[in-house]
Each structure stands twice: as C-alpha cells, then as structure tokens.
Amino acid sequence: EDQVTQSPEALRLQEGESSSLNCSYTVSGLRGLFWYRQDPGKGPEFLFTLYSAGEEKEKERLKATLTKKESFLHITAPKPEDSATYLCAVLESQGNLIFGKGTKLSVKP
Amino acid sequence: DAMVIQNPRYQVTQFGKPVTLSCSQTLNHNVMYWYQQKSSQAPKLLFHYYDKDFNNEADTPDNFQSRRPNTSFCFLDIRSPGLGDAAMYLCATSRDRGLGQGHQPQHFGDGTRLSIL
Numbered sequence: 001e002d003q004v005t006q007s008p009e010a011l012r013l014q015e016g017e018s019s020s021l022n023c024s025y026t027v028s029g030l031r032g033l034f035w036y037r038q039d040p041g042k043g044p045e046f047l048f049t050l051y052s053a054g055e056e057k058e059k060e061r062l063k064a065t066l067t068k069k070e071s072f073l074h075i076t077a078p079k080p081e082d083s084a085t086y087l088c089a090v091l092e093s094q095g096n097l098i099f100g101k102g103t104k105l106s107v108k109p
Numbered sequence: 110d111a112m113v114i115q116n117p118r119y120q121v122t123q124f125g126k127p128v129t130l131s132c133s134q135t136l137n138h139n140v141m142y143w144y145q146q147k148s149s150q151a152p153k154l155l156f157h158y159y160d161k162d163f164n165n166e167a168d169t170p171d172n173f174q175s176r177r178p179n180t181s182f183c184f185l186d187i188r189s190p191g192l193g194d195a196a197m198y199l200c201a202t203s204r205d206r207g208l209g210q211g212h213q214p215q216h217f218g219d220g221t222r223l224s225i226l
Contacts, residue, residue, distance in 0.1 A: 004151075034214055034215075036217075041219070041220075041222070042219045042220070043113070043115075043199050043201075043217035043218050043219045043220050044152070044199070044217045045217070046214045046215070046216065046217075049214055087151070087152075095206035096154055097152075097154070097215060099151035099152045099153075100151055101149065101150060101151045102149075102151070104149075
C-alpha cells in the first residue's frame with residue numbers, strides 16, 4: 001500500500017535555529033514528490049516539486065531534497081513567519097496525490 | 110488574485126440536513142478535486158473530475174456526491190451529513206493528472222470548514 005510518513009509530527013525552533021523535516025514514502029511508480037505549506041484555516045500552498053533522486057530545489061530559507069525513499073525539507077535560519085504545517089505528498093502511478101499528516105513547525109522569536 | 114475560490118468559508122448544518130459546498134477556479138484547469146481534511150490529518154481525496162469525467166475514490170461514502178456543470182465550477186453535495194463528516198473540505202485544481210511529463214502541481218482553495226449540529 002502506498003504510504004507517506006512525515007516526522008517529526010511537531011517541531012519547535014528558536015528563530016535562527018536551522019533544522020530539517022523528513023518525509024519517507026513507499027509508493028509504486030513515483031511520479032513526483034510535492035511539498036506544501038499550510039497555515040491554520042487555509043488551504044495548502046505549493047512550495048516545491050521533485051521528480052528524481054538527487055534533485056534539489058530552493059526557495060528563500062527552504063531547500064528540498066529527494067532520495068529514492070525519502071525527502072527532506074531543510075529550513076535555514078528560520079523566522080517566526082515560517083511557522084506553519086508542512087505537508088509532503090507523492091504523486092502515484094494513477095495520478096493521485098498521497099499526503100502525509102504533516103509536520104507542525106513553530107518558530108519562536 | 111485568488112485562483113481557487115471556495116464558498117462559504119464556514120458552513121454549519123444540522124445532522125441529516127443536505128448541504129452543498131462550492132468551488133470555482135480562474136485557472137481554466139482540466140482537473141478539479143475534492144479532499145476531506147480532519148484536524149491534524151492528511152487531506153483525503155474524495156473524488157475528482159477530469160473535464161466532465163467523474164472519478165470516485167473506492168472508499169468515498171455514497172453520502173458524498175459531486176457536480177461539475179462547467180470548467181469553472183464544481184460542487185460537493187453531502188446528502189445526509191453525520192457527525193463524522195465535520196471537517197475541512199478542500200477543493201484543488203490541476204492542469205492535468207500528472208501521468209505524462211512535466212506535471213503541474215495542484216492548486217488549493219482555502220477550504221470550507223463544515224460543522225454539524
């Protein structure tokens with residue numbers, strides 16, 4: 001069964017304290033891996049797409065990487081406005097997105 | 110500038126009273142999706158339309174129906190809401206189903222939070 005597992009469930013950081021979020025997956029026929037940011041009471045906002053192992057994407061303080069079994073979202077020197085839930089999703093062979101439960105990130109000033 | 114718009118943002122209905130949630134898009138995308146998301150849970154796909162073709166997920170309850178009268182609009186109908194249907198309902202769109210090269214991401218609306226009394 002296709003599955004996406006994110007860890008940790010929650011992460012509390014001080015402003016400027018870099019860290020990484022993990023997304024591990026088991027899926028047949030991976031067609032892409034997506035990272036989304038979700039603020040409370042809002043819909044997921046697209047951040048990155050990764051297609052193949054070794055690929056990396058960057059946006060401001062965020063950097064996403066992909067291996068054959070997992071993806072990492074690295075956050076460098078986070079700010080309070082980076083506080084949100086970060087969702088990972090894989091696009092499986094039938095064209096559906098399988099989401100993880102997310103990592104809730106809190107960044108304290 | 111909003112591209113996927115859901116109305117209403119908050120909906121309260123009574124147990125067993127039919128309710129309809131609305132989604133519109135300005136992206137002219139072929140595919141529209143409905144997801145259910147409960148607190149601290151992953152979004153769960155209910156169904157999608159590829160153009161006019163409706164595709165139901167196997168575990169979506171019969172209580173949930175959808176209509177897509179044109180490219181821009183899609184509706185979620187819950188015929189007899191139960192307490193377990195209280196959730197955030199998310200609408201999303203994408204240009205295609207990602208079965209070819211260069212898949213474009215799904216774009217989400219801000220959801221409708223449904224409460225059942």
